[in-house]
Amino acid sequence: DIQMTQSPSSLSASIGDRVSLTCRAAWDVSTYLNWYRHTPGKAPQLLIFSASKLQSGVPSRFSGSGSGTHFTLTISSLQPEDSAIYYCQQTYTSLPTFGQGTRLEI
Amino acid sequence: EVQLVQPGAEVKKSGEPLKLSCTASGYNFTNYWIAWVRQMPGKGLEFMGIVHPRDSTVRYNPSFLHQVTVSADKSINTAYLQWTNLKASDTAIYYCARLAVEWGSWFDPWGRGTLVTVSP
Numbered sequence: 001d002i003q004m005t006q007s008p009s010s011l012s013a014s015i016g017d018r019v020s021l022t023c024r025a026a027w028d029v030s031t032y033l034n035w036y037r038h039t040p041g042k043a044p045q046l047l048i049f050s051a052s053k054l055q056s057g058v059p060s061r062f063s064g065s066g067s068g069t070h071f072t073l074t075i076s077s078l079q080p081e082d083s084a085i086y087y088c089q090q091t092y093t094s095l096p097t098f099g100q101g102t103r104l105e106i
Numbered sequence: 107e108v109q110l111v112q113p114g115a116e117v118k119k120s121g122e123p124l125k126l127s128c129t130a131s132g133y134n135f136t137n138y139w140i141a142w143v144r145q146m147p148g149k150g151l152e153f154m155g156i157v158h159p160r161d162s163t164v165r166y167n168p169s170f171l172h173q174v175t176v177s178a179d180k181s182i183n184t185a186y187l188q189w190t191n192l193k194a195s196d197t198a199i200y201y202c203a204r205l206a207v208e209w210g211s212w213f214d215p216w217g218r219g220t221l222v223t224v225s226p
Contacts, residue, residue, distance in 0.1 A: 034212040043110075044151070044201065046214035055214065087151055091211040095167055096141075098151040 002027050002090050006099035013106060017078045021102045023071040023088035032092035035064055035073045038101075039084045047086075048073060078106055108132040110140075110202050110217035117223045118192050125188040126220050128202030135178075136160040139205035140185040141213055142176060146198045156205060157185055192224045
């Protein structure tokens with residue numbers, strides 16, 4: 001399994017802030033890296049696929065970057081609905097693995 | 107609208123069987139894999155396995171092989187996750203998700219999840 005490590009584990013920020021979340025892969029996963037937002041009680045939502053591609057319908061304040069083993073999800077101007085847990089996921093291998101999540105409180 | 111619908115909750119006792127459903131709508135069900143993901147209480151997301159509804163090909167995370175069975179019925183656009191003998195440690199939320207494969211692969215959309223509670 002490819003271990004994925006996210007940092008920080010939790011983060012507190014304010015409306016309008018810019019925040020960056022980090023995800024590191026134990027091995028090179030190229031750009032086979034996705035980001036999801038999960039509000040408890042709701043379905044997880046795909047935000048970014050293939051490291052930097054914005055999923056249709058996702059606000060442009062979300063952006064992703066990186067390749068290989070180091071990836072970043074940036075939210076440019078936080079909104080109340082961004083209070084959630086964010087997960088990265090590698091799909092480089094046939095056994096997808098997720099990071100442990102970053103809890104973002106607003 | 108592409109949707110995956112899951113029942114909200116199941117309450118069972120240890121040793122009982124269970125079959126969870128995931129019903130798809132809004133797209134051709136036989137064109138995409140369906141994945142199952144577990145979230146244990148207070149924990150993160152774990153990939154369990156996938157099924158292709160066209161021919162019922164399945165692949166498992168080795169950690170879940172022989173623990174669960176993944177299947178699909180294309181006649182009713184529904185995928186399943188089942189146990190023959192539940193344990194208290196199976197208490198978790200179980201999500202289904204459509205697996206898109208293009209120049210990469212990702213899970214989208216997801217169902218809202220089924221909370222499974224297994225009492226000892």
